[in-house]
Amino acid sequence: MIITRRKALQWGAVGTGGLLLSGCDALNDSPSFKGAIAGVGRLHELTQRAIIGDSLAREFTEADMSPVFKANGSLMVADPAYRSMLANGFAQWALTVDGLVHRPLSLPLTALQAMPQRSQITRHDCVEGWSAIGKWQGPQLGAILSSAGLMPGARYVVFHCADKLEGKPYYESIDLVEAFHPQTILAWRMNDAPLTEPHGAPIRLRTERQLGYKQAKYIMRIELRDSLAGLYGGKGGFWEDNRGYQWWAGI
Amino acid sequence: MESASEPPVNAEPQGGELVRRHALATRLWHWTNALSILVMLMSGLMILNAHPRLYWGHFGSEHDPAWLVLAPLEDTAFPGWMTIPSHYSLADARLWHFAFAWLLVLAFTGYLVWGLLRGHIAKRLHITRAEWSPRHILHDIVEHAQLRFPTGAAALNYNVLQKIAYGGVLFVLLPAMIVTGLAMSPALDAAWPWLIDLFGGRQTARSIHFIAATGLVLFFLVHMAMVVLAGPINEVRSMITGWYRLPKEKEPRA
Numbered sequence: 001m002i003i004t005r006r007k008a009l010q011w012g013a014v015g016t017g018g019l020l021l022s023g024c025d026a027l028n029d030s031p032s033f034k035g036a037i038a039g040v041g042r043l044h045e046l047t048q049r050a051i052i053g054d055s056l057a058r059e060f061t062e063a064d065m066s067p068v069f070k071a072n073g074s075l076m077v078a079d080p081a082y083r084s085m086l087a088n089g090f091a092q093w094a095l096t097v098d099g100l101v102h103r104p105l106s107l108p109l110t111a112l113q114a115m116p117q118r119s120q121i122t123r124h125d126c127v128e129g130w131s132a133i134g135k136w137q138g139p140q141l142g143a144i145l146s147s148a149g150l151m152p153g154a155r156y157v158v159f160h161c162a163d164k165l166e167g168k169p170y171y172e173s174i175d176l177v178e179a180f181h182p183q184t185i186l187a188w189r190m191n192d193a194p195l196t197e198p199h200g201a202p203i204r205l206r207t208e209r210q211l212g213y214k215q216a217k218y219i220m221r222i223e224l225r226d227s228l229a230g231l232y233g234g235k236g237g238f239w240e241d242n243r244g245y246q247w248w249a250g251i
Numbered sequence: 252m253e254s255a256s257e258p259p260v261n262a263e264p265q266g267g268e269l270v271r272r273h274a275l276a277t278r279l280w281h282w283t284n285a286l287s288i289l290v291m292l293m294s295g296l297m298i299l300n301a302h303p304r305l306y307w308g309h310f311g312s313e314h315d316p317a318w319l320v321l322a323p324l325e326d327t328a329f330p331g332w333m334t335i336p337s338h339y340s341l342a343d344a345r346l347w348h349f350a351f352a353w354l355l356v357l358a359f360t361g362y363l364v365w366g367l368l369r370g371h372i373a374k375r376l377h378i379t380r381a382e383w384s385p386r387h388i389l390h391d392i393v394e395h396a397q398l399r400f401p402t403g404a405a406a407l408n409y410n411v412l413q414k415i416a417y418g419g420v421l422f423v424l425l426p427a428m429i430v431t432g433l434a435m436s437p438a439l440d441a442a443w444p445w446l447i448d449l450f451g452g453r454q455t456a457r458s459i460h461f462i463a464a465t466g467l468v469l470f471f472l473v474h475m476a477m478v479v480l481a482g483p484i485n486e487v488r489s490m491i492t493g494w495y496r497l498p499k500e501k502e503p504r505a
Contacts, residue, residue, distance in 0.1 A: 028340075
């Protein structure tokens, strides 16, 4: 059999491609390599933190809004207690604020609505790549945390939600920098109407410098913690625990 | 170091002799780039699999008109052999993509600064007014189409098509990839609103990211074809060791 230069090149190309693919998958399955590239991911958090400071996300005008704001993730909540509260317009619902706070709170929807409100038209960026622009209104999270009074050890704000994905409770977390950012609100109103179930009624988080998976819906309880370790998978959120998304969702 | 890596200008080479073709920095950058671009292309296709549609403007989802629909949303647009990892994982693809982005950007910046400060890029890629003339460009296109590549002394320098291709990658495609990539970050958009103003929207930036990536793939295909046609062993050796054997004159040129 005569091996021509063309044949050799073809085999070389196929061989290199095959090696590359299997090599990449082997690397992808290797915990040490995964740890290394995730470590580089941590570099993004540190770099972006240094760059963004207290900058505000862009706010748009009503003319810029998406005609249809895509709802994603959980679109309904199966929990019977949630369903009966939904049926009653969340008259029996109250937001719990506890953990490392001096004064644990139980805030009914009317109390959140009576607080000073912030309204903002912002762009929502899903990790999948799509974006939608909508109008959100609600009290600033920072004001609520201030009225609860943070204990010195508090470092993370954890949002416990009513929905479950794959049988697991949804939760998310942010740090105090994002929590006290002026555009971080607990939105009960979207596009000038009360939040609907697909979008997270009665309240969802808006933390505008982060991707969509951080914008927790159906929030029942806010817990202040010193660490994310020991909570569910320990990585600070449903997607972080179950899919390997980065906790820092600024990119 | 620089003078040693440059081919002699006055020596009137006849072809057949070995010349220093590529500077060490160029070779290092070339292979770093080859690795990072390949990984970023393959992981980028996996990321695009998560939402295989492209839009213009600030927003866009399946409720809005897309200018390009690569696959229905419930399907993946690109098969496993084209993606990193080969099974569907948006999270893992993002880890790869963002880790190698550091390599790409640092190597790019380093090479650009070195090449501009040392005058290397100006020397190799500057297109003279004579070279810009349509007649000259057309002549080079015809020569390439007939697979007649420069030999002897003419092969010492890049021809105008090479300069356009390499300059296009260095000054258009790679900067476009990097800046549109940054413009997709919601955190950086808050810090640097000009990122979004530059393109007129995050979805436009995402579309340009894809278009520039397609440009890099086209460059890669033509680049591979040219390496094979021009003599792969000589070409690859020159990009590894720096030494390039000047092609001999095959026939007296008219």
